[in-house]
Amino acid sequence: xxxxxxxxxxxxxxxPFARVVPxxxxxxxxxxxxxxxxxxxxxxxxxxxxxxxxxxRFLEDLTDDDLRxxxxxxxxxRRLDTEATALQRQxxxxxxxxxxxxxxxxxxxxxxxxxxxxxFPGYRxxxxxxxxxxxxLELVALFRGTNKGGWDPAEHNFHLFxxxxxxxxxxxxxxxxxxxxxGDVGTDDPERDTAVMAFFGDGATAQxxxxxxxxxxxxxxxxxxxxxxxxxxxxxxxxxxxTAIPLYKxxxxxxxxxxxxxxxxxxxxYAVTRAMLERARSGEGPAFIEAFTYRMGAHTTSDDPTxxxxxxxxxxxxxxxxxxxxxxxxxRSGKADSAFxxxxxxxxxxxxxxxxxxxxxxxxxxxxSMFDHAYSEPHAQVDxxxxxxxxxxxxxxxxxxxxx
Amino acid sequence: xxxxxxxxxxxAGLRRAMERDPKVVLCGEDIGTLGGVFRVTEHLxxxxxxxxxxxxxxxxxxxMGTAIGLALxxxxxxxxxxxxxxxxxxxxQIVSQLAKLHHRSQGRVKLxxxxxxxxxxxxxxxxxxxxxxxxxxxxxxxxxxxxxxxxEDAYWMVQQAIESDDPVILYEPKxxxxxxxxxxxxxxxxPRDLFGAHVLREGTDVTLACYGPMVKTCLDAATAAxxxxxxLEVIDLRSISPLDIDxxxxxxxxxxxxxxxxxxxxxxxxxxxxxxxxxxxCFYQLEAPVLRVGGYNVPYPxxxxxxxxxxxxxxxxxxxxxxxxx
Ligand SMILES: Cc1ncc(C[n+]2csc(CCOP(=O)(O)OP(=O)(O)O)c2C)c(N)n1
Ligand SMILES: [Mg+2]
Numbered sequence: 001x002x003x004x005x006x007x008x009x010x011x012x013x014x015x016p017f018a019r020v021v022p023x024x025x026x027x028x029x030x031x032x033x034x035x036x037x038x039x040x041x042x043x044x045x046x047x048x049x050x051x052x053x054x055x056x057r058f059l060e061d062l063t064d065d066d067l068r069x070x071x072x073x074x075x076x077x078r079r080l081d082t083e084a085t086a087l088q089r090q091x092x093x094x095x096x097x098x099x100x101x102x103x104x105x106x107x108x109x110x111x112x113x114x115x116x117x118x119x120f121p122g123y124r125x126x127x128x129x130x131x132x133x134x135x136x137l138e139l140v141a142l143f144r145g146t147n148k149g150g151w152d153p154a155e156h157n158f159h160l161f162x163x164x165x166x167x168x169x170x171x172x173x174x175x176x177x178x179x180x181x182x183g184d185v186g187t188d189d190p191e192r193d194t195a196v197m198a199f200f201g202d203g204a205t206a207q208x209x210x211x212x213x214x215x216x217x218x219x220x221x222x223x224x225x226x227x228x229x230x231x232x233x234x235x236x237x238x239x240x241x242x243t244a245i246p247l248y249k250x251x252x253x254x255x256x257x258x259x260x261x262x263x264x265x266x267x268x269x270y271a272v273t274r275a276m277l278e279r280a281r282s283g284e285g286p287a288f289i290e291a292f293t294y295r296m297g298a299h300t301t302s303d304d305p306t307x308x309x310x311x312x313x314x315x316x317x318x319x320x321x322x323x324x325x326x327x328x329x330x331x332r333s334g335k336a337d338s339a340f341x342x343x344x345x346x347x348x349x350x351x352x353x354x355x356x357x358x359x360x361x362x363x364x365x366x367x368x369s370m371f372d373h374a375y376s377e378p379h380a381q382v383d384x385x386x387x388x389x390x391x392x393x394x395x396x397x398x399x400x401x402x403x404x
Numbered sequence: 405x406x407x408x409x410x411x412x413x414x415x416a417g418l419r420r421a422m423e424r425d426p427k428v429v430l431c432g433e434d435i436g437t438l439g440g441v442f443r444v445t446e447h448l449x450x451x452x453x454x455x456x457x458x459x460x461x462x463x464x465x466x467x468m469g470t471a472i473g474l475a476l477x478x479x480x481x482x483x484x485x486x487x488x489x490x491x492x493x494x495x496x497q498i499v500s501q502l503a504k505l506h507h508r509s510q511g512r513v514k515l516x517x518x519x520x521x522x523x524x525x526x527x528x529x530x531x532x533x534x535x536x537x538x539x540x541x542x543x544x545x546x547x548x549x550x551x552x553x554x555x556e557d558a559y560w561m562v563q564q565a566i567e568s569d570d571p572v573i574l575y576e577p578k579x580x581x582x583x584x585x586x587x588x589x590x591x592x593x594x595p596r597d598l599f600g601a602h603v604l605r606e607g608t609d610v611t612l613a614c615y616g617p618m619v620k621t622c623l624d625a626a627t628a629a630x631x632x633x634x635x636l637e638v639i640d641l642r643s644i645s646p647l648d649i650d651x652x653x654x655x656x657x658x659x660x661x662x663x664x665x666x667x668x669x670x671x672x673x674x675x676x677x678x679x680x681x682x683x684x685x686c687f688y689q690l691e692a693p694v695l696r697v698g699g700y701n702v703p704y705p706x707x708x709x710x711x712x713x714x715x716x717x718x719x720x721x722x723x724x725x726x727x728x729x730x
Contacts, residue, residue: 094528094707123530145707148531163532164490165462206461208493234462236438242461308437367712370705381671385700389712392722 022240034262034320035292036246040272041262045320047328049267058271064335070111070266071330072344074103074323077127079348080136083355084126084143088301092359093143097124101264101296104322105229107131108269109197109291112277114190118157118179119197120172124229125161128199132158136351137358146365165200166207169226172198173213176222176286185223186283193281195223197273203234205250206242214254214288221285225276226251228288229263231295236308251288263291264322294320367393406589411444411581413555414520416589417562418445418482422452425480428566431458431467432484432520441486442522442581468494468519472501475515480566482518487578489532491521495540502571503546518565522578523551524617524667525714528707535704536616536668541573542645542677549645550598551575553619555585557602557642564598572598577617601648603655607637610724611655613678614665615641618715622665625720634724644674652678653685660691661730663723665715670698692730697723 035041042052042059081099088096099106102124110131113119119128126139138150142161149160162168176196179185184194204210205228217224230247232239243250251258261272269291276287294317298305330336371386408416422428430445436459439446449457460467464485471481485491491498498519505513525534542549548570552558558576565572596602604619605626612622619640626636637655641648656662662682664675679694697715705713 095530143530145528145530145710147706163530164492166493203462206463206466208463208465234433235441236434236436237459237462241459302441307439364708365706367709370702370709370713371700374702379701381701385671385702389700392719395722396718 019244020240020246022238036248036260038248039260039262039292040268041265042268042271043262043265043325043329045264045325047325047332049329049333052268052271055268055271055275058274059267062270066111067326067330068336068340070107070270071323071326071336072347073107073111073127073130074266074326075344076348076351077107077130078103078323079352080130080355081126083352084136084140085297085301087140087356087359088143093140093301094145095300095302096143097300098295098297099124099126101294101317101322102229102231103127104266104326105263105269105291105293108263108266109227109273109289112270112273113197114194114277114281116157116184116191116194117197117277118159118172118175118194119199120159120168120175121161121199122165122168122201122204123161123163124201125199128197129156129158132156134158136355137362140355140359141362144359144362146362166204166209169198169200169204169210169213170216172196173217173222173224176217176224176280177220179223180220185281188282195225195277195280197277198224198226200226200228201234202228202230202232202239202247203237203242204228205247214251214256214286217286218255221283223280223283224286225273225280226286226288227273227291229291229293231293233295233299233305233309235299235303236305238309246290248288248290254288256286256288258288258290260290260292263293264320264325266322266326293322405586407584408555408559408587409582409584410552410555410558410576411442413559413585413587414444414552414562414576415446415448416587417559418448419451421482421563421566422448422456425566426456427478428480428482429456429458429474430482430484431460431471431474433460433462433467433486435459435484440484442578444520444522444576444581445484464490464492464494465497468497468502471517472497472505472515475517476513480516480518482520482562482566485519485521487529487533488521488523488535488537491519491537494519498541498547498571498573499544503544506570507546514569515571516566516569517571518562518568519571519573520562521573521575522581523575524577524579525704525707525710526579526617528710530707531704534707534710536666536699538573538575538644539668539673542674547571547573547645548599548643549573549575550643551577551616551641553577553580553616553640553642555583556587556595557640559587559589560594560596561598561642564594568598575616580617580620583620599643599646599648601642601651602640603637603651604640605636605638607635607659609635609659610661610663610727611637611639611652611659612663612665612720612724613639613641613652615644615674617667618665621715621717622720625717625724628717629721629724634728636724641674641678647678647681649681649685652682656682656686657689660689661727662690662694663697663720663727664694665697665720665723666699667714668699669701670696671701673698692727695723695727
C-alpha cells in the first residue's frame with residue numbers, strides 16, 4: 001500500500017496527531033495515497049490473495065459459489081448502474097447517482113448482512129439495495145421522479161434512500177436502540193441477534209447528525225455498524241476539506257473501533273463487515289468501517305467532474321478496479337472458467353435490457369396521487385386542497401373539451 | 405447595459421461587493437473550484453482566494469454557526485445553501501442565533517450575514533431540491549427575507565443584502581437562473597430599495613402580487629389576459645419581510661381585486677399574510693376577497709407531477725377569473 005503523494009495524503013501509523021494534509025499543489029493530484037498502512041486488504045489490485053491473520057477467518061466458510069456470487073453481483077450492478085446512467089442521458093430519468101467503482105464496497109458489506117439485519121442507505125447504495133433484494137426498477141423510479149421510494153422498507157429490511165446528507169444515520173442509530181430494547185442482541189440465536197448498517201459518505205462525516213449518531217450509539221452500546229464509503233470526493237470537495245485525520249481514526253474518540261478497509265476489495269470488505277456485524281449482534285456495540293474506494297464517475301449525472309479533478313487521478317484508480325481483481329483471482333485459482341464469465345455477461349445484458357424496457361413502460365403517477373399519504377389519518381386541509389385541485393382539473397378539462 | 409443571466413448577475417454583484425469590502429467572505433459547499441452547483445460563484449475563488457471564497461465542510465449548521473462567528477469578528481459572510489431543502493440543519497443557528505442576537509444584545513451586536521438560498525421547483529429534481537420554505541424564515545422576527553426575480557434585481561439585491569447590517573435571507577429562483585435581462589454594471593447606485601415592492605406592469609382590473617419564480621409566470625399571465633380584455637397589474641413583492649404593504653394597498657385602491665401567487669403551499673403561507681393585511685386596510689375598496697394561488701398542503705410531490713402542483717399561467721388566470729366573478 002504505497003503512499004504516493006496526492007489527495008488525502010494519509011499519515012503514517014504511530015503518530016496519533018498526524019493530519020490529512022491538503023496536497024501542496026492542487027494541480028498535482030496523481031490519485032491519492034491508497035489508504036493508510038493499516039488498511040485491511042486481502043485481494044490486491046493485481047488479484048493476489050493475501051492471508052489476513054485477524055480477518056481471514058471470516059472468509060473460511062465461503063464456498064467457491066459464494067465467491068463467484070460476489071463477482072456476479074458486482075458485474076450485474078455495474079451493468080445496471082451503467083444502464084441507468086444511459087437512461088438518464090436519454091431523458092428517461094431526471095437524475096442518476098452512479099456507484100461506478102464502489103461495487104466491492106457495497107457487495108462486500110451487503111452480503112455480510114443477515115436477513116434480519118437492517119440497512120439505512122444514502123442515495124448511492126444501489127449495490128446494497130441489490131443485495132437486499134430491492135428491484136432495481138424501484139431505484140430507477142425514484143430517480144425518474146415517479147415516486148420518492150417505492151419499495152417496502154420492512155420487506156427488505158432496507159430503509160428508503162435518504163438524500164439529506166447524514167439524516168439517515170440518526171434513524172439507523174435509533175433503530176439499533178430499538179433492537180437493544182427488544183433484547184435482540186447477544187442471545188446467541190443466529191436467527192435472532194440483529195444489527196443495523198448505516199451508510200454514508202466521506203462528506204457526510206462532517207454533519208452534526210452523523211457525529212451525534214456516534215455519540216448516541218456509543219453511550220447506548222447500540223448494535224450498529226457505521227459504514228462510510230470514502231470515495232474521496234463530496235461533489236467537488238476532496239477529503240481534506242472535511243477531515244484533518246483519516247476518517248477511521250475518529251471512531252476511537254467516540255469510544256468504538258474504527259477500521260479502514262480496501263473498499264475495492266470485496267473479500268476484505270466482506271470479512272471486516274462480517275466481523276463488525278457479529279460483534280454488534282453479540283452485544284459488543286457499534287463499530288465504524290471506512291471503506292476506502294473511489295467515485296469513478298461524476299457525482300451525479302448533473303455534475304461535471306472535469307471542473308475540479310484531473311483525469312490522471314481517475315486513471316490511477318482504474319488500476320484498482322474491484323471487479324478486475326476478483327476476475328483475475330477467480331481465473332487464476334481455477335474457481336471460475338470462461339463459461340462462467342460469459343454467462344454473467346449474458347445475464348448482465350439481459351438484466352440491462354429488462355431495466356431499459358421496464359423503465360420505458362413505467363407509468364407516470366396520476367397528478368391527484370400527490371394528495372395521498374401526506375397523513376395516515378384524514379386531514380381537513382389536505383381534503384380541501386384535493387377538492388380544489390379536482391374542481392380545477394375538471395373545469396380545465398371542460399374548457400379544453402369546448403376548445404377541441 | 406449588459407445582458408446577463410440571473411446567475412451571472414448575482415456573480416457580478418458578489419464580485420463587486422467583494423472588491424469594495426475586504427470583509428466580505430463567501431462560505432458554502434462546492435462554491436470554490438466548482439463555482440457552486442449553479443455556478444453562481446464561478447471564478448470568485450480564483451480571483452479572491454481560498455480565504456474569501458471558502459469551500460466548507462459538508463455541514464449546514466456548521467456553515468451557519470461559523471458565519472455568525474465570523475460576523476461577530478467583523479466579517480460580512482455570505483452563506484450559500486446548496487439547495488432549499490438543505491437549509492434545515494442550519495435552522496437552529498438561523499432562528500436561535502442569527503435572528504436574535506441583535507435583540508438580545510440590546511442592539512450592541514450586529515450580524516450582517518446574508519444567506520443565499522436557491523429556491524423553488526420546476527426543474528425535475530429529486531426530493532428536497534424544490535422547496536419554498538420562505539414562510540418559516542419570514543415568520544421569524546429578526547430576519548429579513550427577500551427574493552430576486554430578474555437579473556437587474558439579482559445584481560443589486562445581493563449587494564444591498566451584503567450592505568445591510570441585519571441578517572438577510574436572499575432567495576434565488578433556481579429555475580430562472582439562466583433567464584437573461586439587461587443590467588447596468590456601470591450604475592453607481594441601486595435603482596430601488598431592497599425592501600420595496602416593484603410594480604412591473606400597470607393594470608386596472610386585478611392586481612397580481614407575486615415574488616421569485618412566479619413573477620415571470622404572472623407577467624406571462626398578464627400578457628395572456630390582455631388578449632381576453634383583462635388588464636392585470638403585476639407587483640413583484642421582492643421583500644416578504646418587511647412587506648411593502650403601501651404599494652399593495654395603492655394598487656388595490658385602483659383595481660379592487662388581488663390574487664397572491666407563490667409556489668409555497670397557500671396554507672399559512674405568505675399569501676395568507678398579504679391577504680390579511682390588504683383586507684384589513686382595503687376592506688371597502690375590495691370587490692372580491694383577496695385570493696391565493698399556490699402549492700397544496702402536501703409535501704412537494706415527485707417531479708413527474710410537480711407541474712400539477714406548481715401554479716402556472718392557467719392557474720393564475722383561473723384565479724383571476726374567480727376574482728372577477730365576484
Ligand atoms: C444536508 C445536505 N446538504 C447538501 C446536500 C447536497 N449534496 C448532495 S450529495 C453531496 C456530497 C456528499 O458527499 P459524500 O457524503 O462524500 O457522499 P458521496 O456523494 O460522495 O457518495 C452534497 C453536498 C445534501 N444532499 N444534503
Ligand atoms: Mg464521497
